[in-house]
Amino acid sequence: MEKKRGFEVISTYKNKDIQLPTRATKQAAGYDFEAAEDVVIPSLIKHVLHYKLADKTQKGIKPTLVATGIKAYMGADEYLQLANRSSNPLKRFLLLGNGIGVIDADYYGNDANEGHIMFQFLNIGFTDVVIKKGERIGQGIFLPFLKADNDQALQERTGGFGSSGK
Known part of the structure; x- marks a missing residue:
């Protein structure tokens, strides 16, 4: 049987008890992703209050990447949309820095990071948030996409995280 879409553990996390994403209920659209390791998400408010804005602290203000140890394979006309858990902003004040994440089909197995989803x-x-290994952090939803008439892709993927924006 030909593989259509799914998840695999990346090689560097093979022996670290990583769970493949699953849907919580029969009608759930998203596959729940878990954190692959403990991580602290620092409070932006605490950071800004600690430093004066005139000190050009923007370099230190950036999203924290949370590793999943997972990669996804899918059809060439599909992508995996990463979305926040609905409880994260409400209960823990956690937002996705990019709003939603887009995992392209050609991200799978790339040379830079093997397609590691973060x-x-x-x-x-007001306080730092600790995410523990195995804690559900977000969802992934496989979706089809359409191409414009006369679409012309400019290049092949040559890297990992953020590489298609170069």
């Missing part, structure tokens, strides 16, 4: 979080709360 979630970008910003913490808008």
Whole structure:
């Protein structure tokens, strides 16, 4: 049987007890992703209050990447959309730094990082948030996409995270 779409553990996390994403219920659209390791998401508010804005602290204000240890394979006309858990902003003040994540089909198996899926979080709360290994952090939804008439792709993927924007 030919593989259509799914998840695999990346090689560097093979022996680290990583769970493949699953849907929580029969009607769930998204596959729940778990954190592959413990990570602290620092409070942006605490950071800004600690430093004066005139000190050009923007270099230190950036999303924290949370590793999943997972890669996804899919058809050439599909992508995996990464979305936040609905409880993250409400209960933990965690936002996805990029709004939603887009994992392209050609991200799978790239030379730079093997297609490792990571979630970008910003913490808008007053205290740092600790995410523990195995904790559900976000969802992935496989979706088809359409191409414009006379579409011309400019290049082949040559890297990992953020490489198609170069």
